[in-house]
Amino acid sequence: MARLAAFDMDGTLLMPDHRFGEQTLATLRRLYDREITLAFATGRHALEMQRITRSLALDAFLITGNGTRIHSREGDVLYRQDLDPEVADRVLHSKWETSATVHVFNDSGWLTDRVFPEMLEAHMQSGFTYQLADLKRLSAYDVTKICFVGEHDDLCRLRIQLNEALGERAHLCFSAEYCLEVLPLGCNKGAALAVLSASLGYTLQDCMAFGDAMNDREMLESVGYGMIMGNAMPQLRAALPHLPVIGHCRDQAVSHFLTHWLDTPHLPYSPE
Template sequence: MSYRFIASDLDGTLLDQHHAVNSLTAVTLQTLEARGVQFALATGRHHLDVKGIRQALGVRAHLITSNGARIHDPDGKLIHSHDIPPQLARALAQPEFAVGAILNFYLDDEWLIDQPCQDFLDMHRDSGLQYRISKLAEHDGVGVGKVLYIGEHDHLLRVEQALQQRFGAQLYITFSLENCLEVMAAGVSKGHALGLVLQRLGIDPAHCLAFGDGQNDVELLRAAGHPRLMGNAHPRLSGELPDARRIASNAESGVAQHLRELFAL
């Protein structure tokens, strides 16, 4: 089988358990790029955060960020953008949904948050991306690609249910991590974004490998001809894709190990 394109999630997938790039993964992707394979990094993270990860990997990858609300080409040019309608973004910031969680807005070139969160600063230390504290309940809602609630999982499950009941098909609502509930415009997903990138490059999904571990990866994996589930994949994802091949965990460099086996490196 000729694999021409590789799309991968980052946290829990391509990055190790410390949310970092390891040398085996970087060398593996660089070797495959030299053979003509192309890449996309597909993540819930902000594009300003992911640029540094791409640099650490040392490959010219497309960036699918904010779960598909933004796509940048390997040169950093924005090629796709899909915002939450402003009236919905304003509604998402109101106390009926935001109380009990830390609220975040991802805009084109800014990350806004309604209260300090040291864990998130630590997670983004390598990229240097910093949030700005803002009264999001008063924001006009314009230009918001993603709304993110951070909190206890049980609380976020209740928020998820409330959002589904109130907005239904008007929004795409998913978990990236147990403590991260993410909301984008309807029609946005990593899978839809991957389809746009493949179409742009003239590559059939049958020649595409995709790797993921979280609930926000289901569309990404379905959009690729060859989906791979991490050994540490969330049970909800495993249930959605029971036939997808399972590989080692991110802590074991599962993506790199699998690619080295597949391409006989």
């Protein structure tokens, strides 16, 4: 039986409007009552996730920034990793052939140099927002991760440029079709979950995890019970064809699966 359950947020635990469903919240509380440790593993900022967990009274560990930070249930920093300053400097101060917008994350929050109201729709529940800043003047020693947001084909071309420029000095991944992230080398949700589980005296085989995007790959393939959402990126399903696929986030499929797992684990599961 799993002792720790790790959840991606957008496209997984949250519905398409980026809100928790009531069934999902009730199921998370059932897990907690069964003494199963909860962890939210997300690309979102720690400051935002702390607001969300406080507002919903959810007692969970936080893996944020796609593995760049781990916080305890009390809010203490258990692990942190930032981009190599040379990498951050190269990404921020080079000319890239792309129309994507640039978003920088550090401990102070979310920084960008363009007004982008569409990006705020995903953060309505928390009220978390960006700060406008001159990214060219930002210190390269104060960058946790950098995100490019734009059309998927454009981002695929950008990824080739970034790979050629950065080589093995950073980890690149798609956290959504429209979001390409530049992360510290070796930094991902799976690596962070390994750190967290070990600190709690668990192994990764004691963990279950749910996700829908390529930034969830390392986490899903490393745990004892990895589940892919029915609305997942095709690239994720192709990369992990051996993992079970559950339903769509719009139907609160994580809650549906976990209710079956808690109440009728002896019966075969169907996402229908």
